[in-house]
Amino acid sequence: MDPDRLDEAPLWRAWVEARRRLGSGELRPFTIPGHKHHLDLIGEIVAGDVPLYGGLAPVREADALVRRAEARTAERFGADWCRYSVGGSTHGNQALLMAVGRPGDSVVVDRTSHRSVLLGLVLAGLRPVWVRPPIHRETGLPLGIEPSTVAEALQRHPDACAVVVTSPSYVGTCADVSALSDVTRAAGVPLVVDAAWGAHLGSHPDLPPHPFAAGADAVVASAHKTLPALNQGAVVLARTRRLDPERLDRAMEATATTSPSGAILAGVDAAMALMAARGEQLTGALLERARRARDVLRAVPGLVVPDGTGLGAFDGAKLVLLLAGTGADGLAVDQDLTGQGFALEMADRDLLVPMVTVADDEQAVADLARALAAAIEQGRGEPRPVSAHAAWALAAEQVLTPREAFFADREPVPWEAAAERVCAEVVAPYPPGVPVLAPGERITREAQDALRAARDQGARIAYAADPTLATVLTVASGAHSGFGVGVGAGVGVGP
């Protein structure tokens, strides 16, 4: 990276200066972290690990330095409030849910949300009114949540304190955030968008707008996913007309580490400055590479590689490979690619998502596309009908609030005997990490079959106490009665 282009990133500059002073012996740290930048103890792994406090700035000045950097990013987006996080979008989602309401309040939530939103509901004690996106018939992909769905949910639950949706989805489909914000503005509630995969949106005219520019009241974005920041780096933006800045501050603090990595914060700051300075150029090149990769892949008969046609707003930088028409098994293709040194972001039987970012040069993306095309050809088989991923397609009945189920007495139940019981844990094929079963939901045969099918196809079952799915944690019999809210009372069930 050219340091001159990052003069708008005060945290990044502070990190460079701290490294220089540590290297020259001008700065002698008697603070954490305990490695003290010595590479001879546990090795290179600590290189660059400068803390915020006592590293990027003296302890008493560090918060003000971070606020200055965040204010610059807020200004770039036209936000009233901005916070960087070293806890990923997970931290941002949990904090925003703690900022929008009070325990017992209803909140309209996208059921295809990441588990961090679900855990945010647990922390905040909110009651979800689930809404679901339509599924695109030809591809099985989830589309953006429709404004009419949100309007209807708000009509049924006029006391809802907020609307929380995910956009873009894991597979690049985006909601019409502008139309959603018209609905939420008319209802007087804040619209929160989990844009963990959308930090780059709006940086090029061929991309959907950034959800914040499109009118969301609060947006969470992982700088480490689509931008070249360190793992865990994230940004939260808000406008404070319908959100209380003091609550936002408190919620963000309550869920944050007190020992933030200065390196991660500096990486977020640098990524923000980089995109402000060169975002259109970098993303333009990325979109072109993704387009060329799609052209190569589409030469494989039966392989579908969406570019957004017919899917509404779509992140054209996202490569999504739908394998059903080729008969190839995505997990075998993944293994083949792994053998060649390629690591893919997601693979299951029907879907592959290699993550391509502004950091990948033309050669790397071309090599990837060629290797994928060859491996799919090699694994070609009997075409399968298109089916939607269980995480996007299943309906759920919420019996207890997520918080009630989380704190309930729990008991493992043999899988075969668990139907109709109330689930007490998150069970999600990962990626995408969207729960098929979540705390407080009735366990249906449909969900069980979908999870076992995913397991049998080789998917990793995440978060579950028993990932083999021989048992599932349920709310203990009789445990419901101990709660202030009875079974089903006021808990919204999605349309």
Ligand SMILES: Cc1ncc(COP(=O)(O)O)c(C=O)c1O
């Ligand atoms: C939609 C969505 N939201 C939030 C997260 C959590 O992001 P992070 O890993 O930055 O905590 C993820 C992670 O994959 C995600 O897919």
